[in-house]
Amino acid sequence: MTEIYESNTSTTRLPGQTANGAKNYALRDVFVNPSHVVCLRPEVNMSRRIKEGKAVLTEGGVKNNQEFTRVYLDRGQTGIDIVVLGTPVQVESYFSEKTLLKG
Numbered sequence: 068m069t070e071i072y073e074s075n076t077s078t079t080r081l082p083g084q085t086a087n088g089a090k091n092y093a094l095r096d097v098f099v100n101p102s103h104v105v106c107l108r109p110e111v112n113m114s115r116r117i118k119e120g121k122a123v124l125t126e127g128g129v130k131n132n133q134e135f136t137r138v139y140l141d142r143g144q145t146g147i148d149i150v151v152l153g154t155p156v157q158v159e160s161y162f163s164e165k166t167l168l169k170g
Contacts, residue, residue, distance in 0.1 A: 068161055069152045070097040071113065071135065074125050090116075091125045097149060101162040103140045107155040110135040 074093040113135045116122035129152065136158045139148045151158055 068097050068099065068138075068158065069094050070149050071124075071129075071152065072149075089121045089123045092122050093125050094129075094152075097151065099138065099140065099149075099162075103142075104138060104162060105141050105146065106139040107158055108137045108139070109155055110137040110150050113150055 071092050071094055074091045113122065114133065117124070117129065117133075133152060134154045135150050136153055136155045137148050137150050138158065139146055
């Protein structure tokens with residue numbers, strides 16, 4: 068999957084902020100253990116921030132109509148959540164695909 072994360076590439080302003088106060092974001096590959104996924108929810112705030120110019124992608128790019136999903140992961144007593152590219156249905160399909168390992 069591809070995660071969108073806050074990037075601290077700006078050195079002249081507060082970390083992660085551009086001249087207009089928008090935060091910098093970047094994309095990276097992420098591998099998730101499907102057995103640790105607790106919940107998938109649509110992430111509409113990220114799409115809105117990008118359209119309004121409050122979020123700027125410093126690397127790569129996304130389409131204007133790109134949808135995002137917040138993935139909630141179990142980490143024992145605490146959890147973590149990440150935002151990835153795609154709808155919840157698309158993201159769920161990554162976890163349900165079965166692959167054979169050559170051995």
